[in-house]
Amino acid sequence: MPKTQNIKILRTQIAIGKEIEEALTLWVLKALENGVDISDQVLHEKAMMFASLYRIENFKGSNSWIGRFKKRHNLSCYLKQGEAASAPLEKLDEFREELQDLIREYSLNDVFNCDETGLYWKIEPKRTISNKPVSGRKQSKDWVTILLCSNATGTEKLKPAFIHKYKNPRPLKNLPKLSLSVEYYWNVKAWMQVSIWNDWIRQLDATMRLKERKILLLVDNAPVHALYEGVKLTNIEIKFLPPNTTAHLQPCDKGTLSKIAPSKPYQSL
Numbered sequence: 138m139p140k141t142q143n144i145k146i147l148r149t150q151i152a153i154g155k156e157i158e159e160a161l162t163l164w165v166l167k168a169l170e171n172g173v174d175i176s177d178q179v180l181h182e183k184a185m186m187f188a189s190l191y192r193i194e195n196f197k198g199s200n201s202w203i204g205r206f207k208k209r210h211n212l213s214c215y216l217k218q219g220e221a222a223s224a225p226l227e228k229l230d231e232f233r234e235e236l237q238d239l240i241r242e243y244s245l246n247d248v249f250n251c252d253e254t255g256l257y258w259k260i261e262p263k264r265t266i267s268n269k270p271v272s273g274r275k276q277s278k279d280w281v282t283i284l285l286c287s288n289a290t291g292t293e294k295l296k297p298a299f300i301h302k303y304k305n306p307r308p309l310k311n312l313p314k315l316s317l318s319v320e321y322y323w324n325v326k327a328w329m330q331v332s333i334w335n336d337w338i339r340q341l342d343a344t345m346r347l348k349e350r351k352i353l354l355l356v357d358n359a360p361v362h363a364l365y366e367g368v369k370l371t372n373i374e375i376k377f378l379p380p381n382t383t384a385h386l387q388p389c390d391k392g393t394l395s396k397i398a399p400s401k402p403y404q405s406l
Contacts, residue, residue: 156187156191156193156278157184157187157188157191157193157196158206158209159278160187160190160191160278161180161183161184161187161206162210163255164183164187165180165210165212170357170359172380175212176214177200177203180203180206180207181198181203184196184198184202184203184206185198190260190276191275191276191278192273192274192275192276193275228379229382232378232379232382236355236376239353239376240289240353242353243351243352243353245288245289245290246288246289246290246292246293247288247350247351247352247353248288248289248352248353248355249286249287249288249289249293249295249352249353249354249355250286250287250289250354250355250356251284251285251286251295251354251355251356252284252285252356252357253282253283253284253285253329254282254283254285255280255281255282255283256280256281256282256283257276257277257278257279257280258279258280258281259276259277259279260276260277261274261276280327281299281300281301281302281327282299282300282327282328282329283297283298283299283300283319284297284298284300284329284337285297286341286354288352295341296318296319296320297318297319297320298319298320298322298333298337299317299319299320299321299322300322300323300324300327300328300329300333301321301322301323301327302323302324302325302326302327303323304323309321320337320340322336322337328361329359329361330361331360331361331363331365333361334361334362334363335364335365335368338354338364338368338370338373338375339368339370341354341373342370342371342372342373345372345373346371346372350372351372351373351374352372352373352374353373353374353376354373354374354375354376355376355378356375356376356377356378357377357378358377358378358379358380362377
């Protein structure tokens, strides 16, 4: 086989693997955050699921591909130590009581919850109604991160934070970002970052300070929700939910995010 043809095949394989790897990476990050058990078999099944989602037929998800994926992302197999990482179901009632005691100090209008979700906004449905067989098309891998936040009564929904991978995408060229119905952020991965979180939370704190309101914000304990050293919030009390309990205690996981969950790359968590 000519050398140029080998190079072309290799480039094609890399391009195919990149799409699946990006989606699988996002799923793994969310799975680790939620304490989900991961094995080579699970990685294989998820990789094949994303291959099907993208309509990639020649992807095998071989053991060697899984091995390289784990090496690139510093993933190894560890023996569980005790039960600290598991969701403490026996303590959920205690956690709920603690939250309720804290919430009682505030009006429900001043109790907020926020969470991020990923959205593949160009993915088309797998099924359609037609009078003849319909050929599928390669699925787009374009995705964004959205941060949603609302209060406990549902009477106040804050402007969503929208994280794109481009600073100035073509459709928004010459359009002032302040005129958008979202708080616009960007980075090359379109992920939530500590810098974005700190900017968003400080803006919210300033807004509440102007309104002379003090609010309680419930949020998961993801590493990206860390505050920079020296950042002091005057009008927001942040309550980080205990590890591995967001599926049980976080309101956004129970309602708001489920409305767009079918478009999430880690939809089967």
